[in-house]
Amino acid sequence: MPQQAKAPPTQPFRADAFAPSDDTTLRWLGMAGFLINSRGTTMMIDPLLRGFDMPIMIEMPVTAADVPHLDAVLVTHSDNDHYSVPTCRDLAGVTDAYHSTQYVAGLMTDQGLPAHGHDIGDQFDVGAVRVEVTPADHAWQNESPGAATRIFRTEDACGFWITTPDGTIWAPGDSRLIEEHHLRMPAPDALLFDFSDSEWHFGLAGAARMANAYPGTPLLLHHWGSVDAPDFPPFNGDPQTLHALIENPQRIQVLAPGEPYRLQRSPSAG
Incomplete structure (x- = not known):
């Protein structure tokens, strides 16, 4: 059985992580999820805090019951490690709005959630934070017979380009590499980095190309170390493989779930 890389021990957090502050802090939630607190504007991206259908190797750093308030939940696509219906429903009482693609927002509306659907290229504001919806290529269901009853478009x-008072964050979502997009954006100040070697993700080589297109950008690793799936490429990435593949490997951020990361403007950011 192949060895599975595991995330560092979880650093739990509670209500103080959602309080007003003088900066922008990110916390990896495990899986593909993040909490962003930008000077008191709070949002989660792809939160999965319970109810996943595969064995989990980590302790989640926060429960929905310990979340005092979210200005928004952003969801990149409908896979259940990104759109967690149990988690989104658990957070409904403290969340002002849910944002995703038109398709996923329709699913959310069916669950009674206050959802807003967006087209690729749309922009919207969450407090003082501006969010732009960016392209992704992740319609894997169309090549997997029996995976869905509809044709996925x-x-x-999608992904999200997030502009805060303290810098930019790019959450590209799950996607195959789109060269004209993923390699040609302005340099973000933080890249939420999926490096899984899966054909419906960037692939390890594609992820390295993307990282090297923005050689000064910190890489906040996710989509690894959380699921006990050593033979399943979307979940079995190992951060050690990155050091020989990317420029400036010291920018690799192997965060523990719940560990705070303070956003700082990069000199190379555009």
Whole structure:
């Protein structure tokens, strides 16, 4: 059995992580999820805090019951490690709005959630934070017979470009590499980095190309170390493989779930 890389021990957090502050802090939630607190504006991206259908190797750093308030939940696509219906429903009482693609927002509305659907390229504000919906290519269901009862469109999945008072964050979502997009954006101040070697993700080589297109950008690793799936490429990435593949490997951020990361403007950011 192949060895599975595991995330560092979880650093739990509670209500103080959601309080007003003088900066922008990110916390990896495990899986593909993040909490962003930008000077008191709070949002989660792809939170999965319970109810996943595969064995989990980590302790989640926060429970929905310990979340005092979220200005928004952003969801990149409908896979259940990104759109966790149990988690989104658990957070409904403290969340002002849910944002995703038109398709996923329809699913959320069916669950009674206050959802807003967006087209690729749309922009919207969450407090003082501006969010732009970016392209993704993750319609894997169309090549997996029996995976769905509908034809998935490219615009059913997305990423998010997030502009805060303290810098930019790019959450590209799950996607195959789109060269004209993923390699040609302005340099973000933090890249939420999926490096899984899966054909419906960037692939390890594609992830390295993307990292090297922005050689000064910190890489906040996710989509690894959380699921006990050593033979399943979307979940079995190992941060050690990155050091020989990317420029400036010291920018690799192997965060523990719940560990705070303070956003800082990069000199190379555009």
